[in-house]
Amino acid sequence: MTSPSEERDQGIPVFMIGRSAENGKEILPALAPEFDSTREATPCSLLQMFLLTYTTLTQ
Amino acid sequence: MFTPSNVPSNLHNPHTVIHFCTSTAAARQELPVVLSGKPVSQPQTTLGSNTQRGVSPRKPAAIFVGAGFDREDYEAFRGDVGEDHGLPWVREEKSDIQGLDNPDNWMFREGIGRVPKPEVLVKSVSMVLSRDLLAAR
Numbered sequence: 001m002t003s004p005s006e007e008r009d010q011g012i013p014v015f016m017i018g019r020s021a022e023n024g025k026e027i028l029p030a031l032a033p034e035f036d037s038t039r040e041a042t043p044c045s046l047l048q049m050f051l052l053t054y055t056t057l058t059q
Numbered sequence: 060m061f062t063p064s065n066v067p068s069n070l071h072n073p074h075t076v077i078h079f080c081t082s083t084a085a086a087r088q089e090l091p092v093v094l095s096g097k098p099v100s101q102p103q104t105t106l107g108s109n110t111q112r113g114v115s116p117r118k119p120a121a122i123f124v125g126a127g128f129d130r131e132d133y134e135a136f137r138g139d140v141g142e143d144h145g146l147p148w149v150r151e152e153k154s155d156i157q158g159l160d161n162p163d164n165w166m167f168r169e170g171i172g173r174v175p176k177p178e179v180l181v182k183s184v185s186m187v188l189s190r191d192l193l194a195a196r
Contacts, residue, residue: 009108011075012192014149015093015119016107017086017136018079018180019127020168024106026177028076031185032108 074188077117079106083128083136093119094144119146121192123184126151127174149191156183 011033018024078093080086085103092099096118098109109116122140124133137148156175158164164179 009075009077009111009117011073012121012188013077013108013117013119014074014121014123014188015078015086015090016076016123016125017081017083017128018125019081020171020174021079021081021104021106022168023174023177023180024076024079024081024104027181027184028079028106030177030181031188032075033073 077109123149
């Protein structure tokens, strides 16, 4: 079971340049991944997560 | 090969901003460090998930430049950074931001001036990242 902060760190990693840090403070959390806790993680979705991580790390 | 089907079915917003700069000058200094997989010792901002990761930061899979930077600044920055890293560049254009003709979608930020509201930018940034990153793969 991952924590919400760990979940938010599992998306495709992006280096971002934007003009306003104040805007960034509000935009970054809104962009971060959220898992829908109402949907069970299935073997298929776990495989998809593995593939997402693998393809991201091997680029 | 990355495809939309690689995104877990219960995952919304498949992107994580790991590092954030507010100027191309700072990004020129910090991007090479982030690309090397090392922590930035004195980052311009503490925004981005890498600040929570200490000595084990993530490397980026894409470089995003917001529409607040003009074309010349973006091209000069991109030229200085080069393409050896092999990462896709994601450039947000003003035309990607919906509703800029509505004054209600703007606000004033001290030291910067008039900028689009965060909720307006979230939509465009998310759309541009999904569009360009999927197109790049």
